[in-house]
Amino acid sequence: MSSDGVRYCFIVKWLDPQTCLVWRYQLFYYTGDNSIEMYEIKNQRIFLKRVSHPEVHLEHLYLGASVTLYSRQLVIEDYGDEFTRKHLQNLQETTLALIKPDAIQQMGQIINSVHCNGFVIKQLRMCQLTTQDAQTFYKAHSGKPFYGALTTFMSSGPCVAMELVAEDAIKRWRLLLGPTCTEKAKVIAPSSLRAQFGTDGTKNACHGSDSTETAKLELAFFFVDRTLGSCARMRNCTLCIIKPHALLEGSMGAILDLILQNFDITAMELLTFSRTNATDFYEIYKGVCSDYHAMVHELASGPFLACEVCNKKGDTNPVEVVRELCGPIDPQVCKMLRPDTIRAQFGTNKVKNAIHCTDLPEDGVLESQFIFKQRFKPAQEVIKCKKF
Structure with missing residues (x-):
């Protein structure tokens, strides 16, 4: 590490709205002074000489993120070198965080906790699930005694789905949630979200993915089809x-x-x-x-x-x-x-x-x-x- 801090490299794309051409660049970010530079891949030339850009921070440079630099909206497609991949890939784990219908009125406080605990919200949308949607999402629990009550509850009102990014995001989010049973959470983790905002084992405020594989499936459920559970009234609003x-x-x-x-x-x-x-x-x-x-x-x-x-x-x-x-x-x-x-x-x-x-x-x-x-x-x- 030099006085410049660490240099990270990303592959970014920019869609030119005038010509409908997609251009790709290497985006370099220097942690020492929050400076950036860009290299145009096709023509193999410097596109932007190194310049300080204090509004850009490393925690917001993750795969899929949008970064606006001098009116150009860049989307991060990939890591630009093995050093960046090695050092950031494990720091940018994603998980699904779901605010359940019973905690919708407290979502401001929950989202504030998300921010205060170092998570970046990559995606967020409110949904109103149907009973069938809820049954599909919780199909792993089909046949269990609580399945009917859970799916009925989850379709009883809106929920908020979020994709969170952080180091060890899955483990850290579940730790912030606390035990599944609210009463148990109040005893052993009184500052957890379920202890603060939950009621019982079903109405327990929030849900979190339990593994990398589950996170991928659950995130796809809510964010691939963005019409799922659309709930805008579009009247008297x-x-x-x-x-x-x-x-x-x-x-x-x-x-x-x-x-x-x-x-x-x-x-x-x-x-x-x-x-x-x-x-x-x-x-x-x-x-x-x-x-x-x-x-x-x-x-x-x-x-x-x-x-x-x-x-x-x-x-x-x-x-x-x-x-x-x-x-x-x-x-x-x-x-x-x-x-x-x-x-x-x-x-x-x-x-x-x-x-x-x-x-x-x-x-x-x-x-x-x-x-x-x-x-x-x-x-x-x-x-x-x-x-x-």
């Missing part, structure tokens, strides 16, 4: 987007907790927008908002969490009351006038103001449809075209 900078700062759980104190979250997904996607989403602000281009850049800079939000009681439009919770656009104004709002607590400036919320009552359904009807191509999707 508003859309909230927890912005990329807030996720990077670890504020997701705390923001969700504030929303859930007064509202229901009826659909949720972790997404990454291309610049085109972000431009389309913010189209109504073009020529109206002076920060339009900066807003687009921020939304396309990394993963964000989209949430459909509805009132807890009554089928009424929640747009204006959710805007009250979020606060004025400028966090500095919020801090002086509305210190309890989300933007006052987690925002930095008018662009990095923690959360987007629907402005007009008639637009809540439109924004929810834009996100949850998948009217855009996910950033990770590779269009079949000529590759370089």
